[in-house]
Amino acid sequence: MSKLLSLLFGRLPxxxxxxxxxxxxxxxxVSGVAFANLLVFMQLGIxxxxxxxxxxxxALLDTDIIVSSQAGNTLTDSDNIAQVWxxxxxxxPGVSAAMPxxxxxxxxxxxxxxxxxxLVFGVDATKPAFVSRAIAQxxxxxxxxxxxxxxxxxxxxxxxxxxDIIAGNAFSFEANGRTISxxxxxxxxxxxLADGMIVTSDQSFFRLFAARSSAASNHILLQVDEGVSHDAxxxxxxxxxxxxxxxxxxxQEAAGADLAFMSTQRPTGIIFGFGVFMGILVGLVIVYQxxxxxxxxxxxxxxxxxxxxxxxxxxxxxVFEEAIVLAxxxxxxGLIVSMGLYAGLVSVTGLPVEMDVGRAVLVFLGTLTACxxxxxxxxxxxxxxxxxxxF
Amino acid sequence: xxxxxAIQVQDLNHFFGAGDARKQAIFDINLTIERGGLxxxxxxxxxxxxxxLTLIGALRDVQFGNIRVLGRELNGADQSALVQLxxxxxFIFQAHNLHESLTATQNVMMGLQVHGPGNAAKQRAAVxxxxxxxxxxxxxxxxxGNLSGGQKQRVAVARAxxxxxxxxxxxxxxxxxxxxxxxxxxxxxxxxxxxxGATTVMVTHDPRILELADRxxxxxxxxxVSDQRNN
Ligand SMILES: Nc1ncnc2c1ncn2[C@@H]1O[C@H](COP(=O)(O)OP(=O)(O)OP(=O)(O)O)[C@@H](O)[C@H]1O
Ligand SMILES: [Mg+2]
Numbered sequence: 001m002s003k004l005l006s007l008l009f010g011r012l013p014x015x016x017x018x019x020x021x022x023x024x025x026x027x028x029x030v031s032g033v034a035f036a037n038l039l040v041f042m043q044l045g046i047x048x049x050x051x052x053x054x055x056x057x058x059a060l061l062d063t064d065i066i067v068s069s070q071a072g073n074t075l076t077d078s079d080n081i082a083q084v085w086x087x088x089x090x091x092x093p094g095v096s097a098a099m100p101x102x103x104x105x106x107x108x109x110x111x112x113x114x115x116x117x118x119l120v121f122g123v124d125a126t127k128p129a130f131v132s133r134a135i136a137q138x139x140x141x142x143x144x145x146x147x148x149x150x151x152x153x154x155x156x157x158x159x160x161x162x163x164d165i166i167a168g169n170a171f172s173f174e175a176n177g178r179t180i181s182x183x184x185x186x187x188x189x190x191x192x193l194a195d196g197m198i199v200t201s202d203q204s205f206f207r208l209f210a211a212r213s214s215a216a217s218n219h220i221l222l223q224v225d226e227g228v229s230h231d232a233x234x235x236x237x238x239x240x241x242x243x244x245x246x247x248x249x250x251x252q253e254a255a256g257a258d259l260a261f262m263s264t265q266r267p268t269g270i271i272f273g274f275g276v277f278m279g280i281l282v283g284l285v286i287v288y289q290x291x292x293x294x295x296x297x298x299x300x301x302x303x304x305x306x307x308x309x310x311x312x313x314x315x316x317x318x319v320f321e322e323a324i325v326l327a328x329x330x331x332x333x334g335l336i337v338s339m340g341l342y343a344g345l346v347s348v349t350g351l352p353v354e355m356d357v358g359r360a361v362l363v364f365l366g367t368l369t370a371c372x373x374x375x376x377x378x379x380x381x382x383x384x385x386x387x388x389x390x391f
Numbered sequence: 392x393x394x395x396x397a398i399q400v401q402d403l404n405h406f407f408g409a410g411d412a413r414k415q416a417i418f419d420i421n422l423t424i425e426r427g428g429l430x431x432x433x434x435x436x437x438x439x440x441x442x443x444l445t446l447i448g449a450l451r452d453v454q455f456g457n458i459r460v461l462g463r464e465l466n467g468a469d470q471s472a473l474v475q476l477x478x479x480x481x482f483i484f485q486a487h488n489l490h491e492s493l494t495a496t497q498n499v500m501m502g503l504q505v506h507g508p509g510n511a512a513k514q515r516a517a518v519x520x521x522x523x524x525x526x527x528x529x530x531x532x533x534x535x536g537n538l539s540g541g542q543k544q545r546v547a548v549a550r551a552x553x554x555x556x557x558x559x560x561x562x563x564x565x566x567x568x569x570x571x572x573x574x575x576x577x578x579x580x581x582x583x584x585x586x587x588g589a590t591t592v593m594v595t596h597d598p599r600i601l602e603l604a605d606r607x608x609x610x611x612x613x614x615x616v617s618d619q620r621n622n
Contacts (some may be wrong), residue, residue: 002412009447011504011508012493012497012500012501014490014492014493017492017493017497018490018492020492021491021492021534022492128490145493157523298490300486300488301489301490301491302489304482304484304488305501306477307448307450307477307482307500308477308478308482308502308505308550309474309475309476309477309479309480309505310474311471311474376579387445387450388445388450388451
């Protein structure tokens with residue numbers, strides 16, 4: 001280690017030697033950084049899962065533009081929109097097709113007595129063009145009343161039941177006084193939104209939700225002619241639909257708005273954002289404490305080095321070297337423990353919590369930056385190393 | 392180069408504190424120290440020996456008067472010029488001031504690396520050579536915590552001498568040592584200084600060391616009161 005750093009710096013790695021000499025301090029600092037990393041990773045992991053779940057249902061759909069009520073918040077937290085706007089929209093040049101989509105929350109009780117809430121998407125079973133390719137293949141089967149596709153990740157449904165469905169044995173459950181048959185599975189992973197999801201035909205949807213009618217859907221999905229700009233069509237739609245009650249978004253805009261809503265308007269998003277901030281703060285304070293105590297403890301040595309002719313950049317170098325050592329040595333255990341906890345979270349909650357390289361790199365760079373900032377603050381104490389005090 | 396005196400001090404006055412607490416520590420000192428030899432600074436406690444030594448060593452700003460060290464004027468010199476000059480000097484302090492996390496070799500290495508990275512193998516060889524000269528051949532890789540007081544002070548001497556400084560400034564380098572170790576350290580210092588042609592200025596109270604001096608300057612209340620040469 002020492003040799004490697006010597007080669008790297010072209011000088012003795014004083015910072016490293018200093019830190020590794022006081023083992024207690026090194027361990028405290030590294031655990032502090034690791035802990036801060038852990039905090040940040042957990043918050044980001046859960047926030048990532050929240051984001052994944054927020055936009056997961058979009059994977060069910062194949063649409064270019066979504067028309068919704070202004071009163072709604074997100075795809076799955078929406079208000080009703082009158083069917084009349086669909087006919088208006090179809091008259092706009094560039095719009096090639098439209099489909100209303102119906103969404104509802106369905107509480108069910110499973111055989112073992114557990115209650116779960118399913119998010120139900122009611123779609124026109126004769127319009128495979130509006131759903132993802134995987135679902136389009138199964139869509140024809142939904143024309144049979146009271147059938148559904150069920151998400152593999154649905155909580156409360158044991159894996160062997162899912163395997164059974166895939167093998168061709170439908171799984172039936174009671175809901176709102178009707179028996180629904182899950183005849184095939186799909187991969188969505190809703191996580192935070194609901195315990196699970198099913199897709200049914202709009203006809204089955206109206207049976208399940210007697211209060212809903214085809215006059216008002218949750219959204220109107222639109223497809224745009226080949227080669228026509230989605231934005232341009234959206235602009236045209238906005239010009240004719242009443243902006244105070246109807247919102248027109250391209251699918252990208254809608255997903256982006258859902259993410260923004262969930263991370264800034266919902267307490268969960270705000271709490272996780274605050275958690276990340278706390279993690280960074282904890283790391284900054286611990287590293288600052290360790291580095292500034294270390295500088296204070298070595299003022300005599302630094303004054304000696306100053307007397308010998310070392311300039312200020314040398315001392316800054318030592319402190320930054322220490323900051324980098326702490327960042328690297330704290331990050332590695334932080335990452336490993338976080339990955340372990342992610343795996344634990346996935347198995348306990350089924351939330352889509354996963355470590356991606358981008359996040360790891362981001363957190364590492366953040367750790368380096370935070371450690372460097374702490375180091376920079378700690379170097380202010382260096383000025384107190386006065387060689388005139390040595391004799 | 393060699394014709395420039397090592398140290399020239401002209402009309403030097405130095406004050407500590409400000410306002411009512413202002414106190415003069417150095418009064419009208421004029422002094423020239425030629426190259427080579429061992430000059431000893433003596434005098435009672437508080438007579439200004441350390442103050443004079445730190446002024447010469449560019450560790451303290453010159454207030455009034457002039458000091459030229461190796462031909463460089465210190466009064467008004469900028470910080471980087473002072474840093475450059477310090478690299479040509481070797482300091483030995485009363486306390487060894489070794490870095491506790493560095494081995495003897497690494498501590499001495501710091502005296503070399505101040506001049507830039509250089510060839511690590513050659514630097515190690517030079518460091519080991521000087522540690523051997525100071526009788527520390529079996530202590531190369533010891534941390535200061537595992538060395539005796541005399542050994543630590545010898546490492547400090549090695550650190551000051553390893554880069555062949557033109558001037559060595561030592562303030563009571565033997566104060567913390569027993570008699571035998573003091574004698575060894577000063578003899579080694581003198582021998583190495585002579586061999587390498589360095590100018591040594593040392594503050595000491597130790598009478599046995601006086602015999603080794605080429606010149607003895609005595610201070611009292613911030614003034615030079617005697618200046619004798621031993622021939
Ligand atoms: N940093 C300082 N602040 C204020 N006064 C100081 C300071 N350093 C030294 N002095 C004063 O300057 C005078 C000379 O001090 P100096 O340390 O040079 O004496 P010295 O000859 O080295 O004494 P000693 O033999 O005790 O080391 C003393 O009166 C001392 O109190
Ligand atoms: Mg003194």
